[in-house]
Every structure is written in C-alpha cells, then in structure tokens.
Amino acid sequence: MARKKQNVFFVSDSTGITIESLGQSLFTQFPDTEFLQTVFPFVSNEQEALRVIAHISRITNLNRQHPPLVFTSLADESLKNLFLSHDIPVLDIFSTFIPVLESRLGAKASHAVGETHGVGSPLKYVQRIKALDFTLNHDDGTKFTDIASADIVLTGVSRCGKTPTCLYLAMHYNLKAANYPLADDDFENPGLPRAIVEVRNRLFGLTISPKQLYRIRQERRPDSRYASLEQCEYETRRAESIFRAARLPFLDTTSISIEEIATTILQHLKLRERTGGSSLPEPPVGQSQ
Amino acid sequence: MARKKQNVFFVSDSTGITIESLGQSLFTQFPDTEFLQTVFPFVSNEQEALRVIAHISRITNLNRQHPPLVFTSLADESLKNLFLSHDIPVLDIFSTFIPVLESRLGAKASHAVGETHGVGSPLKYVQRIKALDFTLNHDDGTKFTDIASADIVLTGVSRCGKTPTCLYLAMHYNLKAANYPLADDDFENPGLPRAIVEVRNRLFGLTISPKQLYRIRQERRPDSRYASLEQCEYETRRAESIFRAARLPFLDTTSISIEEIATTILQHLKLRERTGGSSLPEPPVGQSQ
Numbered sequence: 270m271a272r273k274k275q276n277v278f279f280v281s282d283s284t285g286i287t288i289e290s291l292g293q294s295l296f297t298q299f300p301d302t303e304f305l306q307t308v309f310p311f312v313s314n315e316q317e318a319l320r321v322i323a324h325i326s327r328i329t330n331l332n333r334q335h336p337p338l339v340f341t342s343l344a345d346e347s348l349k350n351l352f353l354s355h356d357i358p359v360l361d362i363f364s365t366f367i368p369v370l371e372s373r374l375g376a377k378a379s380h381a382v383g384e385t386h387g388v389g390s391p392l393k394y395v396q397r398i399k400a401l402d403f404t405l406n407h408d409d410g411t412k413f414t415d416i417a418s419a420d421i422v423l424t425g426v427s428r429c430g431k432t433p434t435c436l437y438l439a440m441h442y443n444l445k446a447a448n449y450p451l452a453d454d455d456f457e458n459p460g461l462p463r464a465i466v467e468v469r470n471r472l473f474g475l476t477i478s479p480k481q482l483y484r485i486r487q488e489r490r491p492d493s494r495y496a497s498l499e500q501c502e503y504e505t506r507r508a509e510s511i512f513r514a515a516r517l518p519f520l521d522t523t524s525i526s527i528e529e530i531a532t533t534i535l536q537h538l539k540l541r542e543r544t545g546g547s548s549l550p551e552p553p554v555g556q557s558q
Numbered sequence: 559m560a561r562k563k564q565n566v567f568f569v570s571d572s573t574g575i576t577i578e579s580l581g582q583s584l585f586t587q588f589p590d591t592e593f594l595q596t597v598f599p600f601v602s603n604e605q606e607a608l609r610v611i612a613h614i615s616r617i618t619n620l621n622r623q624h625p626p627l628v629f630t631s632l633a634d635e636s637l638k639n640l641f642l643s644h645d646i647p648v649l650d651i652f653s654t655f656i657p658v659l660e661s662r663l664g665a666k667a668s669h670a671v672g673e674t675h676g677v678g679s680p681l682k683y684v685q686r687i688k689a690l691d692f693t694l695n696h697d698d699g700t701k702f703t704d705i706a707s708a709d710i711v712l713t714g715v716s717r718c719g720k721t722p723t724c725l726y727l728a729m730h731y732n733l734k735a736a737n738y739p740l741a742d743d744d745f746e747n748p749g750l751p752r753a754i755v756e757v758r759n760r761l762f763g764l765t766i767s768p769k770q771l772y773r774i775r776q777e778r779r780p781d782s783r784y785a786s787l788e789q790c791e792y793e794t795r796r797a798e799s800i801f802r803a804a805r806l807p808f809l810d811t812t813s814i815s816i817e818e819i820a821t822t823i824l825q826h827l828k829l830r831e832r833t834g835g836s837s838l839p840e841p842p843v844g845q846s847q
Contacts, residue, residue: 275663284821287583294576295655298633298667310821338662344587365654366584373627374564378587394815395777401722408694433690436725440816488684526683527729532573532599 272303276337278325280318280352280359282382285310288342288362304338313382318348322355329357344380396443404439407447408432413464419447421538422468425475426451426504427495428485430522430530434475437531456507461515473534474512474519479505481523561592565626567614569607569641569648571671574599577631577651593627602671607637611644618646633671685732693728696736697721702753708736710827711757714764715740715793716784717774719811719819723764726820745796750804762823763801763808768794770812 277296279289285308296304309321329336341359343349352359367378400420406412407419409432416422421438423431427450435446447468455462465472477485479502486496494500512519518537522530566585568578574597585593598610618625630648632638641648656667689709695701696708698721705711710727712720716739724735736757744751754761768791775785783789801808807826811819 273663273665284817286817286821287579290576291580291651291655294631294651295659298652298656298669299659299663299665300668300670301665302663308821310825338659342583360655360658362580362583363587366580366649367587369649370584370588370627374562374588374591376562376588376590379589380587381589397816398722398774401725405694405697405721432694433687433729436690436729440722440725440729485687527686528573528575532575532597536599 272301274303274305275335276328277304277306278321278328278337278339279306279308279342280312280321280339281308281310281342282313282344282348283310283342285342288340291362292338292340312343312348313345315348315351318351322352322357325352325357326355344378344382346380393443397440400439400443400445401436403445404435404447407445408435410449410464413447413449416447416464416468418445419468419471420444421446421534422465422472423448423475423534424451424462424465424472424517425519426477426482426501426508428482428489429475429477430527431475433527434530434534437527438534441531442535451504451508451511455511456504459511459514461511461517469515471538472515472517473537474508474517475522475530476505476509476512476519477521478523561590563592563594564624565617566593566595567610567617567626567628568595568597568631569601569610569628570597570599570631571602571633571637572599572631574631577629580651581627581629601632601637602634604637604640607640611641611646614641614646615644633667633669635669682732686729689728689732689734690725692734693724693736696734697724699738699753702736702738705736705753705757707734708757708760709733710735710823711754711761712737712764712823713740713751713754713761713806714808715766715771715790715797717771717778718764718766719816720764722816723819723823726816727823730820731824740793740797740800744800745793748800748803750800750806758804760827761804761806762826763797763806764811764819765794765798765801765808766810767812 277292279285279292281288289306289308292306296302312318312321325337325339339352339357339359341349341352341361342363343361344363349359349361349364371378403415403419406414407416421444423435423446425431431448431450435448438444438446449462449465451462461469479498482501482505483496483498486501490496509519520530520533566581568574568581570577578595578597581595585591601607601610614626614628628641628646628648630638630641630650631652632650633652638648638650638653660667692704692708695703696705710733712724712735714720720737720739724737727733727735738751738754740751750758768787771790771794772785772787775790779785798808809819809822
C-alpha cells in the first residue's frame, strides 16, 4: 500500500535545524505517512515571512482537503501572527513552551531572533574548531602526536564506526576525540597496544558483528583478505578479548546510529556537555553494556 | 550580577539530542539565567524511569523553592505518567504535539520508542558513511581522486571554515562535500583553479574578514608569513575577486556558525534533504548574498 503523503513546512528565523529535528522525531510516530518536508530558514523579517506565506498558501490551495503542516520557530510574535492572519495554522515551539518557562523562571523571554544555532561565544567556537582539528589529526592512529591531550580515545577494528563517532563527538560536544585502529600487530599481544596504554582511562572500545563487518569491508575492498568473513571473525574476536582483558567499556555498533554510539560513550565517560557546573550527587543513568 | 541558576533535566527514551536541542533553543530566550543541564538518555523502561525519578526528586527536595525543569520525550505514555505520579511536572514534547498531529493526519501515533536518532534505513546509513568517507578523502584538495562525484565543493583561503562545514554537510545531510583551498598558485591567475572548473555548478565560495583570519592563523602558526595580516588581507582580497569573476555564490563566515554556513549553502544549492520527492513550484526562500 502506498503511504499517504503529507506536505510539511518548517519556518525558522535561524537555521531551522532544531524545529526540523523536532518534526522528524514526531514523524517517526506515524510510519504510514510520508512527510514531504521543506525548510525555510532565516525568516527574520516581514518581507521574508510574506514570501513564505505566499508559497504555503499556494500549496494549500492546490489541495484544500489536505493542508500542509506548518511548524514555526519564530521568536518574533508578530511574524508568527502574520501566518495566522493569512489563515495558516502553525505549530509554534515558542508559543507552546515560552509561556510555561516564563512562569517557571519568573522572567520574560527576550524574543531575540536566531540565537539557537548562532556562533555562540567565541570561546566555544574556538573549542569546536580545535576539537575538529585534533580529531582529524588523530584519526586512524596515523599521526598520534598529542594523544595525551585527547578527551576520549576510541579503539576497535577497521570499519567499526570509530571515525564517524569521533567526528560527531568533536562537532557536537567540542571533544578532542582520537581513534586507534586495532590491526594485525595488536592482535598478537594480549594486552592493550602500547600507543594507547597511557590514555587508558579515556579509552572506549567499539565492536561489530563479523557479518556486518564483512558486508562493509566487501564494499570497500571486494574479495580481499581484509574483507573475508574469516578475517572479520578473527579480528572482532581478538578485539573483544583485548577489551575484556583490559576491562575496557565497549559497545556493539552493529545496529545503532552514530548518535546512539556517541550518546552511550558520553554517558559512560560522563562527558555530556553541560551549560554550567551542575554537580550531581551521582552519575547520570546511562545505557549499560 | 551573577546569573540565576536553574537545574534542567532532559529525559528521553532515545539519545535525548532532539529534546536537548529544543531546550537550548528555548533557553537562549532567557539570557539572565544559567541553565545547569543533565541529559538522561535511553530511559525506555520503568526501572530506568524510577532511577531518574529518584534522582530528580532528590534534587527537587534540596531546594523546593526552585524545582528543576524537566523536559521529556517519551513515546510510552505510562513512563511519562510515572513522573507525574511522583509529583514531577514535565514538559513533554510528545503529549504537546502528538494529539495535534493525530487529529491533522487522521491517524494514531505508534508510540514506538527511540526511533528518532536510531540507525534508520540501512540505505541512509550507508549513504552517510560514504559521504563522510568521501569528504575525508577530498579534504584540503590533497587527494582529489573523484571530485566529479562530489555533491558540493567548497573553496576559499586556508582557515575560512571549509573543512568543518564539509564534515557537517556529510554528517547531517549525507552529502559528498569536497573542499579546495585557494593558495598562492591560484592567486596568480584570474580564473578558477583548473582542479575545480569541472565542478563549477557545485562550487560555493567561503570568505572571512582579514582580521579574523589573522587571529585564527596566529594561533596556528604564530609570526609566520602565512599568519601575517598582510598575507591575510592579500589572500581574502584575491579569493573574493576570483569568486566575483567566476560569478560564484559566496558567503562571509566571520561571525556565523557552522550550522548557519551549512544551512545557507544548502539553500543556495537547493540541496536540503527531504524525506520524499516533494516537487515545489519554486525554490525555497534562502538567505541572499
């Protein structure tokens, strides 16, 4: 059966990333509907808003039985009201949550536009770029010049998800994330490779099912020894026994996303970024191994 | 004046990324408050929920005048109700939006847990990894083996934001994003560098203020010719005239975030990822140069 189609518009005075992510989170609850999504970012004045309204009105008139869903994230109330006055109902995240927050905080919202994915503090921006630089320079164990200053070091066999996870951790949590691939030399010894012994307390292992690893490696280097099922079985078995012998926390990445891997690692290493210096009486509850 | 402090908890049955992003978006509206944030991800059963509830109750009892804010994103209603029955009021994104969506779509929500940042379709996962591989292999113009298959190519002087933006586009939009740094050889000729002429229609320029470039380069290689203000002025001036002569779209990255750069580029190149094949009568409204 063909899925029902539903037009969706995300209208934001900033990038639209938050509201799009919120929408996509909600849409997973309606698997029988296909959501045709368009993002209108940087809608921060009346002229831009009227252009978007004209577009949405045209789509609405094409099929009045099934009007589009319109999500807005507009700090300026008058822009949001412009949609309502043009007969476009909106799901607005500011109107929904800001009044509750104002009452709970005993403060008025600033209604400043476009702060969400702005550049933020110069300090944080520099941290982010430095984290990305570090991560790119400590990828795949090739240039381990400054491993001691890593916030986190991932290890595991080639193609188990180390690099994408490191990049995600650097991009979104400003963490200096290095990764060290386990390879033939390392498998011959029972202990941790020498290169990463000194960062033991910041090490996290990744593993993967041999079959999934086989599929991934076959795409990369078909019919090589590297991609053979036998080699994939050998490497994952050896990697896991290194992890166990060294009592490293480790995670099977076979059927989880980069976001889920990163979140699990942050919880384990208690590295989740916080705005302030919240001191918790106990560590946050994480996914256990 | 010291900013007021407010404890915040994000409780999710998945990674918590969406709800944390929503919260942070709302918090920018209250600049006088410092939000002390903790994320509890993967809360998908009663036992986990009760552990989190015990923790939040303890924090609440420490200062009953200022109870924490609790944001939840729990597809399972009974887990959310557990918070309410323990006298913890929550701001729940599902309860807020799902009823409206059910009514608009004429369908019931599945209440399936943790879909938001799950691995999604295997096809999308493979696309994401391939995009990241491509981007890492086409960074800084060093290994331009397959530039013809790039979805997008960024160009500009060294340290203007090309690499972080490419990684963001690959990570979040599955785009094969290459970048080509403009360097001395390129400045001597008026036209586009030969290496990128063939991808002209997918080219986007980045520029930056000479002073900001100077600050960034001084951190990297203090007192070098590369980092001198004179060189920074020369390179940005030459880069911009190459962009203008070739009629390339380009953007000044001096005071905007990676997310804002990426969003602007997507709008210009009309590459914003969509769930379905929405065919729009006209391109979305983007930020104009």
